[in-house]
Amino acid sequence: MLLAAPGALAQANLTDLSVALYAANPEAPAPPANWEVYRLxxxxxxxxxxxTMLPTGADGDNRLGALAAANDLPDLxxxxxxxxFDRLVQQGQxxxxxxxxxxxxxxxxxxxxxxxxxxxxxTxxxxxxxxxxxxxxRQYAIWVRKDWLDKLGLKAPTTLEEFFEVARAFTERDPDGNGRNDTFGFGGVIDFDTAGILPGLGLGNHFxxxxxxxxxxxxWNYNPKAFAANLRDPNFRRATEYIRRLVEAKVIDPDWATMRRADLRTRWxxxxxGMFFESVGGLQAGLQNFHANNPGAELLMLPPPKGPEGKSAMGTYSSAGWLYAVSxxxxxxxxxxAIARFLEWAHSGEGYFLLGWGRYKTDYTLPNNVPTINTQIPISVRGSxxxxxxxxxxxxxxxMRGRYPEINVGGRKxxxxxxxxxxxxxxxWIDRTGDLVVKAAANQADIERYVSENLVQFALGQRPISDASWGQFLSGLRNVRFEQYEEAAAKTLRESGYLK
Structure with a gap:
């Protein structure tokens, strides 16, 4: 297959190709009009x-939905x-x-x-x-201030009970030594980022x-003999009660239910x-500020704490990454x-380096064949x-070595x-790629809202957690036709081979 057309022929037979992607670097604007890629x-x-750059989050989905309604979707x-995606397939778009x-x-x-x-x-x-x-x-983890552990004579927690005690010490025993009651044991938010992980129904990735x-x-429990949503399991209630315990003890940032991921990052x-949930990439981006604000600090990655039966998992993930579609x-x-030529060019060689790393010797270099970002050029510039x-x-x-290099900051490597x-x-981590074959219910937003709002109320203490109240929560699933969603999920997972 030819990847490059002869110059004269290419100029005479140009194909207009519109491409719309979510911004890889939201801190930076779109590429300039004289971007070398356009010429090449x-x-x-x-x-x-x-x-065209799509706005992040739901705004990007809404933009694509509006373009589809106008029969004006981008080419790629x-x-x-x-x-x-499912809706666009059904609509023939x-x-x-x-x-x-x-x-x-x-x-x-x-x-x-x-x-x-x-x-x-x-389909x-x-x-x-x-x-x-x-x-x-699976790049997420709980990070702990090892310097605070050492100061308070504590060991890194390995169980939920140890986690609770360490979180309480970080909250109550002034680990930063400033004489003020201004620290919390744990920082997390309600976040449903799906970058290689699956947040599930409820309180999102951070919990x-x-x-x-x-x-x-x-x-889902993926039990072929008794398939059901995990929220029906009595242990789901027990996990929610543990989060309620963290809230009642005031060892978690009280703004956890309303603040955004950006707020969490500012605060850690x-x-x-003393402990917080963060991706390796998010940690890398914030280390400079962190060590500037906290001289002598040291961070340690924690394995997921074990529960009462010795079980542990940071969460679930999917083997599926980005998804592209052609109108x-x-x-x-x-x-x-033309779409195939462009994607093949982007996969390796010249296209790979131009799209992935930017301008050679300006945005990056290649010592020992490892792409190395020039951090002297701010992301707001090179990110374009x-x-x-x-x-x-x-x-x-x-x-991976180029994207996630060795960093020396604050006397730490x-x-x-x-x-x-x-x-x-x-x-x-638990592989739940099968979740992605489960089609969204017609009222998916109602289902997600119902589960999330109730769990937040339970965790915040706005509703008691009792046999009666939890039973009402489970009974209320009928009002959002959850059983039909559950049955459809089981059928799809069995047909696709994910439930055996």
Whole structure:
């Protein structure tokens, strides 16, 4: 297959190609009009590229929904909401991508050749999405201030009970020595980020480790003989009671139920938490501020605490990463070959480095063939040139060393790619890729809202946790047709081979 058209032919037969992706670097603007990539794909691939950045979160989903309603979807675009993806398939807005796979052999072999993962985006035998493998799954952990442990004569907690006692000491015994009551044992928020992890129904990623300690992490129990949602398990109630205990003891930031992830990051960097939930990438981004604010501090990664029966898990994850789709309108217009050429170019070589790392010798260098970011160029500048990096990155070892290098700050050494591997290895993560084949219920938002609001009320003490109140909560699931959702999930998981 030819990856580059001759210059004259490419100029004479330009294909307009619109690509819309969520911003890889929200801190930075879109690439400038004179971006070298625009020129190269025009000259070498015969493509007139038009790139648009989607807003993060629900705003991006809403933007795509509005474009679909106007029959104006981009030619190639990223989808982060599986409910939206399913809806677009049903509406006939997406094109099958089966025919593209042989046109980009290298990319297909490394990214789209897993038949089981392709099932996640298959309807009636047709593959409607380019489902990438995950490259950064399971990078979350609980981090503890080792310097505070040492000061108070404490050991790193290994069980829920030890966690509680350490959290109380960090809250009540002035570990920062400033004479003020301004520290908390634990910092976490209600967050449903799905970057390689699955938040499940309820309180999101930052509290899955509690449910994991009771053997009920994630949405479903995957028990082929008695399949059900985990929230029906008595241990789900016990895990919620533990979170309520943290709240009542005032060892968790009281703003946990309303603040955002950005607020959490500001506060742990300020030194307000003895333990906090964070990704390796988020830690890397905040270390400079953290050590500037907390001289002499030291952080340690904790394994997930064990529950009363010795169980532990940081949470659940999926082997599926980013998802890209092609609009039916683009395929009908004959743009399939151009899309395949562009994606194959982005996969390796010149395209990989330009999209993934930016401008050579300006944004990055290659000592010992390891891409190394030039941190002297602020992310608000160099980030513009890598807004499409997820199309390129593939998680190879040199890439991971480049993205997560050794950092020396505050007199401490952090080897970030080793910490990434440690988080994946010691988190006892549970593979729940099958969750992604479960179609969203027609009233999915109502289901999620009902479960989350009730669990927050239980955890905050706004509702008592008793046999009567918990029974009312479970009975109320009927009002959002949860049983039908549960039955449909079981059927889909069995048919797809995830429930045996």
């Amino acid at each position: 794909v025009r000259e070498k691939l015969g493509i007139n590229l038009r790139f 675009f990223e989808v982060r909401s599986l409910a939206l 997406l094109a099958p991508v089966n025919s593209l796979l042989p046109q980009m052999p290298k990319r297909t072999a490394e990214r789209y050749s897993d038949a089981r993962r392709n099932l996640l985006v298959t 009636n035998g047709q593959i409607y999405g380019l489902q990438e493998p995950v490259t950064l799954s 899955q480790w509690v449910y994991g300690a009771y053997g009920v992490a994630g949405t 960097q300020q030194g307000r938490y 039916k309108r683009a395929m009908d217009a004959g743009k399939g070959p 040139y890598t807004q499409m990096r997820w199309l390129a990155f593939n998680g190879n070892p040199l890439e 952090y080897v970030m790619h080793q910490l990434m591997a440690q988080a994946q290895r010691q988190g006892n």
